[in-house]
Amino acid sequence: MSNALSIDELSVSYGPIPALKNVSIEVPNGGFVSVLGANGAGKTTLVRTISGVLYLQKGKRTSGSIKFGGEDISKLKSRSIVRGGIAHVPEGRMLFPHLTVDENLRCGAASRRDTSGISETLSEVFDLFPQLPPLQHQQAGLLSGGEQQMVAVGRALMAKPSLLICDELSLGLAPLIVRDLFLLLDRINQEGVAVLAIEQNARIALRHSKYAYALEVGEVVLEGPSAELRENQEVQDLYMGGGGDIREAYTAIRREVNR
Amino acid sequence: MSEMTITDTSTSGSSSVKRVPASLRVLPFLVALASPLILDNISWNPFAGWKILVGFILLIVVGKFAWSTAERDPDNPRLALKLWHRPDQRALTAMTCMGLVAIPFILGTDFDPPMDFPWASWFRIVNYIVLFALGAGAFNLLAGYTGQLSMAHAAFLMIGTMVGAHVGLIWGQSFWLCLPIAAVAGAALGALFGIPALRLRGLYLMLATIGVHFIVLLGWKEYLVHYFGFGGVRFNAPNLPSWLHWVPGINPEDGEFLINTQFRWFWLNLTITTICLLFLVNVIRSREGRAFAAVRDRDISATLLGINVARSKLVAFALSSAMVSVSGCLLSYYNRARSEDSFNLEQVLDYGIIIVVGGFMGIQGAIFGSVFFFALPMYFEWMREELPFISDIDFFSRYAGEVDLAIRGILVVVVLVWRPDGLAGLWQAAKNRLLRQFQNSQAGAAQ
Numbered sequence: 156m157s158n159a160l161s162i163d164e165l166s167v168s169y170g171p172i173p174a175l176k177n178v179s180i181e182v183p184n185g186g187f188v189s190v191l192g193a194n195g196a197g198k199t200t201l202v203r204t205i206s207g208v209l210y211l212q213k214g215k216r217t218s219g220s221i222k223f224g225g226e227d228i229s230k231l232k233s234r235s236i237v238r239g240g241i242a243h244v245p246e247g248r249m250l251f252p253h254l255t256v257d258e259n260l261r262c263g264a265a266s267r268r269d270t271s272g273i274s275e276t277l278s279e280v281f282d283l284f285p286q287l288p289p290l291q292h293q294q295a296g297l298l299s300g301g302e303q304q305m306v307a308v309g310r311a312l313m314a315k316p317s318l319l320i321c322d323e324l325s326l327g328l329a330p331l332i333v334r335d336l337f338l339l340l341d342r343i344n345q346e347g348v349a350v351l352a353i354e355q356n357a358r359i360a361l362r363h364s365k366y367a368y369a370l371e372v373g374e375v376v377l378e379g380p381s382a383e384l385r386e387n388q389e390v391q392d393l394y395m396g397g398g399g400d401i402r403e404a405y406t407a408i409r410r411e412v413n414r
Numbered sequence: 415m416s417e418m419t420i421t422d423t424s425t426s427g428s429s430s431v432k433r434v435p436a437s438l439r440v441l442p443f444l445v446a447l448a449s450p451l452i453l454d455n456i457s458w459n460p461f462a463g464w465k466i467l468v469g470f471i472l473l474i475v476v477g478k479f480a481w482s483t484a485e486r487d488p489d490n491p492r493l494a495l496k497l498w499h500r501p502d503q504r505a506l507t508a509m510t511c512m513g514l515v516a517i518p519f520i521l522g523t524d525f526d527p528p529m530d531f532p533w534a535s536w537f538r539i540v541n542y543i544v545l546f547a548l549g550a551g552a553f554n555l556l557a558g559y560t561g562q563l564s565m566a567h568a569a570f571l572m573i574g575t576m577v578g579a580h581v582g583l584i585w586g587q588s589f590w591l592c593l594p595i596a597a598v599a600g601a602a603l604g605a606l607f608g609i610p611a612l613r614l615r616g617l618y619l620m621l622a623t624i625g626v627h628f629i630v631l632l633g634w635k636e637y638l639v640h641y642f643g644f645g646g647v648r649f650n651a652p653n654l655p656s657w658l659h660w661v662p663g664i665n666p667e668d669g670e671f672l673i674n675t676q677f678r679w680f681w682l683n684l685t686i687t688t689i690c691l692l693f694l695v696n697v698i699r700s701r702e703g704r705a706f707a708a709v710r711d712r713d714i715s716a717t718l719l720g721i722n723v724a725r726s727k728l729v730a731f732a733l734s735s736a737m738v739s740v741s742g743c744l745l746s747y748y749n750r751a752r753s754e755d756s757f758n759l760e761q762v763l764d765y766g767i768i769i770v771v772g773g774f775m776g777i778q779g780a781i782f783g784s785v786f787f788f789a790l791p792m793y794f795e796w797m798r799e800e801l802p803f804i805s806d807i808d809f810f811s812r813y814a815g816e817v818d819l820a821i822r823g824i825l826v827v828v829v830l831v832w833r834p835d836g837l838a839g840l841w842q843a844a845k846n847r848l849l850r851q852f853q854n855s856q857a858g859a860a861q
Contacts, residue, residue: 400415
């Protein structure tokens, strides 16, 4: 039971189209792991498989296993998975726009039955996001993108998870807000919650996570401690805008355009 | 009015804690509910208008009393979860209570010429408003709050009627037994007919439920022919059980108290509607209700939070159809007669209009909507017949029904364009604005 989450040789396909091929990923207890990859690399498929909502997109797991705390969760319903301690911040936030912030957060505790514990967690979440209490009674759909993302993370935390999965936290947000959010993820991680961050923004994901995987067309092409990957030339070229060659590339483009 | 002396003097300083004993907190509502008795015992009034004046003063007093007995405790989260805990909410609720219990007495009074509006003819409308508020509230829980557009609600009205006819007339049981059985039957069939909702969404679900509607309607026609013949069912007036005969205002004749007048029906309808709607309001405020809204807004997201979407949908269907079924049973007994064509798709559309005009979010919309739906045509009729210029126009009296429908349609469009959140949204906005002005003026006075 050294690993919170271990995915072994997972393959997923949407009908005839394979989306993941033999993907193996491990998230240690209290670890902070990021998964990088471009569009269509299979990142979202991966987390949907973990959370058990693959069937909504008509996807199917063809082989491999997902173990959480030593227990196979690949056949469980998503509500049992949430109750087991995996909370998911979905891509694009997916708040309930007509409910208030408070109600959105309370929805996050849908898997719990202890009323007093829920209000305790609610105040913890409000401590974590001091911007939220004044917005408590506002409709969630009217908040700014950053605030909505905070609500989405807070909503996931309301389930008191031991593993938090964040799908594309940085999507459509200003760099400063993304930085704040990742600092918050660090804090959540320090309190003992394992974090699995799915990111396109490799720079910030590698700065905050301890271990990282890179997905490419459904396969893990690279893995290693984040600090090492950050120095890796290949990663810099692929995900961080080409490192030192950028000036050269830029002048090449200029030349092309002027012609 | 000795209660007035107890009212709190420290209305300034909004952040302070204020505790009020439970008995005092309930008192304004008791006064509101007892107001007909109080007003009835004022025997020195020479004319009805005087009574109205005293009633109006009492209304204000009750509102102020409820306002000033509100508890205030910023550190107590439990207080914030209570229904009607803020001063304005308490005042409005108490005044609404008093208004509701006053309605039948006002409608039953003979007024002097300047106020001789045909009040008594409104009694039927008021009863319909109350009954349709229940049905529309239940419909709103499903269509507005859970987002499951179901057209099968006329079928559930029919199931309530069928239970009422079978248990009440063929088995000869009491009317009071019909109501819970109608609720149970409605819930069971609602959950059954909700099963398509697990697979279908939006327009497709609507089409599937229209199918359900026609299947059930066929069953109703068969049932009617088999048990009652082509003439339809005639219900008899329910008899109030003897253990309720102590209630003030009830004077049984020969040990029987038949609910056969508009006045008596009003109290029965009001009681059942209030209980059911309060139940729905509390469902909406609970975990279950938030799960309903989560399913409506984004079902994937709801699944990711551990909400059992299938169960939520079925519970919403069962709850909603149980209440519609109860309202169907009540409506049938109230109408006294039901025939083959009593249930059609138009009834579902009526519910739809009620909640769209009233407002989708919350139960308030159902109440506002049914007032709009029933009171307006009645008002038009009065205008058409009584107002000097309008009554001269031949066109209006010749095409009365069509003109009513057209005006209603135009008003629906106006309301929807002007305020998409319906009359309930309009009311909320107006209330908030008034409250803000009031608070500002208080803050200005304090400086």
